[in-house]
Amino acid sequence: MPSLQTGEWTKQYIDGEWCGASTGETSAIENPANRETFTEVPAATEADVDRAYQSAAAAQEDWADRPHEDRVAIIEDAIEAVEDARNDIVDLLAVESGKVWLVSAVEIESTLDQMEVASTLRLEEEQPESAQANKSNVVKRQPVGVIGVITPWNFPLYLSMRAVAPALALGNAVVLKPALETPITGGLLIARLFEQAGLPPGLLNVVTGSGSDIGNSITTHEIPRVISFTGSEEVGKQVAKSAAANFSYPGLELGGNNPHIVTEHADLDLAASAGAFGTFIHQGQICISINRHLVHETLYDDYVDQVAEAAEGLTMGDPGESRNELGPVATEQQRDEIVEFIDSAVDAGASLETGGDYDGLFVEPTVLSDATNEMSVSCNEHFGPIAPIIPFETVDEAIEMANATQYGLSASVHSQDGDQAQLIADSLETGMVHINDQPANVGTIEPFGGVKHSGLGRFNGEWIVDEFTEPKWVSKQEEPRDYMLF
Numbered sequence: 154m155p156s157l158q159t160g161e162w163t164k165q166y167i168d169g170e171w172c173g174a175s176t177g178e179t180s181a182i183e184n185p186a187n188r189e190t191f192t193e194v195p196a197a198t199e200a201d202v203d204r205a206y207q208s209a210a211a212a213q214e215d216w217a218d219r220p221h222e223d224r225v226a227i228i229e230d231a232i233e234a235v236e237d238a239r240n241d242i243v244d245l246l247a248v249e250s251g252k253v254w255l256v257s258a259v260e261i262e263s264t265l266d267q268m269e270v271a272s273t274l275r276l277e278e279e280q281p282e283s284a285q286a287n288k289s290n291v292v293k294r295q296p297v298g299v300i301g302v303i304t305p306w307n308f309p310l311y312l313s314m315r316a317v318a319p320a321l322a323l324g325n326a327v328v329l330k331p332a333l334e335t336p337i338t339g340g341l342l343i344a345r346l347f348e349q350a351g352l353p354p355g356l357l358n359v360v361t362g363s364g365s366d367i368g369n370s371i372t373t374h375e376i377p378r379v380i381s382f383t384g385s386e387e388v389g390k391q392v393a394k395s396a397a398a399n400f401s402y403p404g405l406e407l408g409g410n411n412p413h414i415v416t417e418h419a420d421l422d423l424a425a426s427a428g429a430f431g432t433f434i435h436q437g438q439i440c441i442s443i444n445r446h447l448v449h450e451t452l453y454d455d456y457v458d459q460v461a462e463a464a465e466g467l468t469m470g471d472p473g474e475s476r477n478e479l480g481p482v483a484t485e486q487q488r489d490e491i492v493e494f495i496d497s498a499v500d501a502g503a504s505l506e507t508g509g510d511y512d513g514l515f516v517e518p519t520v521l522s523d524a525t526n527e528m529s530v531s532c533n534e535h536f537g538p539i540a541p542i543i544p545f546e547t548v549d550e551a552i553e554m555a556n557a558t559q560y561g562l563s564a565s566v567h568s569q570d571g572d573q574a575q576l577i578a579d580s581l582e583t584g585m586v587h588i589n590d591q592p593a594n595v596g597t598i599e600p601f602g603g604v605k606h607s608g609l610g611r612f613n614g615e616w617i618v619d620e621f622t623e624p625k626w627v628s629k630q631e632e633p634r635d636y637m638l639f
């Protein structure tokens with residue numbers, strides 16, 4: 154079992170063993186704040202993925218047959234392991250994912266919430282009445298078997314745990330592929346915490362390879378019955394195709410282009426502080442961040458000033474060295490895309506109110522006024538600390554702009570007029586919408602997920618039970634039936 158220190162993570166976890174890749178090859182993992190390599194993890198291969206799936210399948214039946222209380226006891230011990238490791242996890246999240254202290258604290262709390270809720274999930278049985286005379290029914294929830302889980306780098310611990318904990322609680326086994334940027338907090342750490350909690354070998358396997366090397370072997374393998382994928386729309390589409398070809402269910406949590414709508418009846422201070430928070434937290438690298446601000450023309454200038462002022466007040470620095478409000482973005486590629494979105498908006502006529510520059514992977518929080526809904530920064534998921542602010546005249550116009558995207562993940566609406574807020578919320582094509590708040594809410598038992606190209610399926614509580622179990626209908630004819638129709 155590796156210690157929690159950053160340099161100790163050099164193995165992946167298959168069938169209860171810490172091991173290298175079948176080829177012995179490794180990938181360097183770098184700290185986004187200073188780009189120093191702090192460890193090398195195995196570059197997993199197709200053979201490693203196959204071994205992981207075989208061990209998951211071999212272990213799963215016994216696990217499903219065990220009394221529910223045994224599974225709960227292990228999840229409860231894993232919760233304790235997370236609580237004991239809290240400070241080390243904050244350090245790991247800082248070094249691996251550039252996360253500032255406050256955001257790490259939120260990620261750890263949300264992770265614990267997911268584990269707590271998972272420990273309450275049961276393989277329920279129901280006895281619905283039959284329309285057929287003298288027939289009794291039992292509908293039993295059964296685990297699907299083995300689940301392949303693929304996750305991104307932005308909230309690695311939370312996004313992996315929200316799949317792993319309910320999957321295990323419901324009697325399944327898991328093969329987890331974290332993002333290449335975050336193999337520790339997105340995977341190996343979770344394996345270690347569950348190993349510490351006494352999870353039997355094979356039930357949770359973590360393979361640390363790149364999506365381009367092993368993504369396909371994870372999604373096309375014949376063993377998994379569900380592929381639970383969180384990531385981009387582009388990769389999600391491929392994952393869905395591969396999974397469907399095998400009749401495994403693709404659970405997809407993809408991108409968003411979340412509007413923050415501020416009406417003429419908004420509380421301006423509240424709307425602007427929510428707007429700044431929902432844009433800049435974790436450098437805007439959240440699927441449910443604010444992507445666009447749609448602001449009524451009567452409040453527009455004051456709103457722009459307030460969000461720009463908030464942006465200028467934020468502190469930024471290496472989260473491993475000091476406590477700041479903002480850290481680095483994940484990769485050079487992310488940074489270059491973010492900067493390109495800013496530059497192209499300015500070229501297209503937006504005004505740079507503040508920000509726009511970068512140093513290494515530290516991108517300044519940026520506010521763009523005079524933005525339009527057609528600018529590439531508005532109609533794409535920019536995934537950066539950018540606030541394009543777009544004016545509107547009528548509520549209909551705001552709704553039309555909000556819905557003019559292929560995505561439908563989250564949204565927020567500010568209005569002190571309850572009827573108006575509700576009307577807008579009802580008119581938005583979105584899986585989640587938050588009135589007088591900002592869109593980055595994850596919940597615990599509320600259905601988390603999107604419509605349109607933002608995905609298929611929902612996370613949290615009972616909602617994930619549908620995805621990670623299969624109902625089996627067993628009926629019994631209590632009295633002989635009359636088949637005289639034939």
Ligand code: NAP
Nearest residue numbers: 304305306331332333363364368384385388406407408440
């Ligand atoms: P990504 O590029 O789609 O990667 C996500 C995961 O897929 C990574 O583990 C990646 O591995 C893997 N992958 C890459 N190619 C693959 C392939 N051909 N087959 C199977 N897996 C493959 O997404 P990202 O850039 O890491 O994350 C940002 C995106 O995730 C944004 O669009 C964001 O909105 C979305 N997201 C959605 C939610 C949600 O709940 N809806 C939450 C968080 C993030 P490598 O790292 O090795 O490439």
Ligand code: MG
Nearest residue numbers: 305384385388
């Ligand atoms: Mg990517």
